[in-house]
Amino acid sequence: MDNQGESEHIVKSYEQELGRLKALLTQMGGMVEAQAANASRALVEHNSTAASYAVQDDLAVDRLEREITDFAIRMLALRQPMAADLRLIVSSMKIASDLERIGDYAANVAKRSLVLNEMAIPFSLSGVANMCRLVQENLKNTVDAVGEGNADRALEVWRSDIMIDDVYSAIFREQITYMMEDPRNITPCTHLLFMAKNLERMGDHATNIAETVYYAITGDIMPSDRPKGESSFTVNRHNGA
Amino acid sequence: MDNQGESEHIVKSYEQELGRLKALLTQMGGMVEAQAANASRALVEHNSTAASYAVQDDLAVDRLEREITDFAIRMLALRQPMAADLRLIVSSMKIASDLERIGDYAANVAKRSLVLNEMAIPFSLSGVANMCRLVQENLKNTVDAVGEGNADRALEVWRSDIMIDDVYSAIFREQITYMMEDPRNITPCTHLLFMAKNLERMGDHATNIAETVYYAITGDIMPSDRPKGESSFTVNRHNGA
Numbered sequence: 518m519d520n521q522g523e524s525e526h527i528v529k530s531y532e533q534e535l536g537r538l539k540a541l542l543t544q545m546g547g548m549v550e551a552q553a554a555n556a557s558r559a560l561v562e563h564n565s566t567a568a569s570y571a572v573q574d575d576l577a578v579d580r581l582e583r584e585i586t587d588f589a590i591r592m593l594a595l596r597q598p599m600a601a602d603l604r605l606i607v608s609s610m611k612i613a614s615d616l617e618r619i620g621d622y623a624a625n626v627a628k629r630s631l632v633l634n635e636m637a638i639p640f641s642l643s644g645v646a647n648m649c650r651l652v653q654e655n656l657k658n659t660v661d662a663v664g665e666g667n668a669d670r671a672l673e674v675w676r677s678d679i680m681i682d683d684v685y686s687a688i689f690r691e692q693i694t695y696m697m698e699d700p701r702n703i704t705p706c707t708h709l710l711f712m713a714k715n716l717e718r719m720g721d722h723a724t725n726i727a728e729t730v731y732y733a734i735t736g737d738i739m740p741s742d743r744p745k746g747e748s749s750f751t752v753n754r755h756n757g758a
Numbered sequence: 759m760d761n762q763g764e765s766e767h768i769v770k771s772y773e774q775e776l777g778r779l780k781a782l783l784t785q786m787g788g789m790v791e792a793q794a795a796n797a798s799r800a801l802v803e804h805n806s807t808a809a810s811y812a813v814q815d816d817l818a819v820d821r822l823e824r825e826i827t828d829f830a831i832r833m834l835a836l837r838q839p840m841a842a843d844l845r846l847i848v849s850s851m852k853i854a855s856d857l858e859r860i861g862d863y864a865a866n867v868a869k870r871s872l873v874l875n876e877m878a879i880p881f882s883l884s885g886v887a888n889m890c891r892l893v894q895e896n897l898k899n900t901v902d903a904v905g906e907g908n909a910d911r912a913l914e915v916w917r918s919d920i921m922i923d924d925v926y927s928a929i930f931r932e933q934i935t936y937m938m939e940d941p942r943n944i945t946p947c948t949h950l951l952f953m954a955k956n957l958e959r960m961g962d963h964a965t966n967i968a969e970t971v972y973y974a975i976t977g978d979i980m981p982s983d984r985p986k987g988e989s990s991f992t993v994n995r996h997n998g999a
Binding site: 599603714 | 855
């Protein structure tokens, strides 16, 4: 920790620092939302410019995660926060880490889209497009819940993740069928399966963030009676894989 | 935070608390190692008892992650740690979170093994078996690096992850070939692809832990000139998907 930075922060009020932490999270959330939107454009509209944006932005998102973590650790060291503030600061690191993962998955979807664009795809992408839309919607609500510190909205995200799981299962079955029909579909379908899996995981990480927001605000863990999505081949989504 | 627990911890010396945090991490590391070993047995030896152990242990691993996080937050609140101690405590939460993910992936591999055992697999699993072995080796070194606080060993893990990536790429190509050869292979091969991906991610999270250990001990970020593994279809492993 350099002394210049340290004294600079001590001058600032504690509330200003908490505000800055929230602003950094909101900024990161916005960037990751843009990454997800570009990944979706790359996949659904075969837009390679959007794909390259999603990939490029990954570096800036990584930097922002590090900035948030460093800032949070500095606050822990200098401010000795208690109770709700402590929860908020620790939660910020967790949220930044989940956002970074979502950005990673978006970049991966974008990269695979570039590969997919080179292949003949004789079937509709409407299922995956639908999944992209649901994930983006959930991500937007998540980022809003973070910005507003809104526990109800966090609960909403958490509950709606089930739809993403169901769409994923349907896509899984669909892609297997296409592969069975024609071996030439195997390579593109495999990519699409991984892309759908990545989208599902973006949804899972949004759910994680929702849980973290809920905990940061209420100090409680979310009720665990969330209805579960249909699972593909007995593999449960809570198993993260 | 309940007052009873609080006063109990204040009585204990700070060093004892740090020791307890390390012991919890080592315990969690051991459990996740066991999960990975059982997942490997489930897959390679078609052992469904091992599979059910890997799945069952997931709950205990999750509980341990929460215990570590709660304990770390409590230490942050009550002890106002600085410099190396602060890094260690914050890192513990990060390590616990990565271990928990590794456990998730291991449980998922185990679950898919159960599904796979019901199918005819007319090809060798030696590639995946090799990958299981490498991942377990890396995980063991990682857990040791955590226990010993050994930055050199952490660097070793970080460097050897490249082998796992290469084996993954080979398996990917192999499975695509089997699918092309016979449509009846498509379903088992798809499971194996996801399992191999899960194993690769277990390796990635072990690498994350190695980076965290290195940072906790040295206060520095690892040198970024790590050689990269061969990538499958232009998709880079650092993109986490």
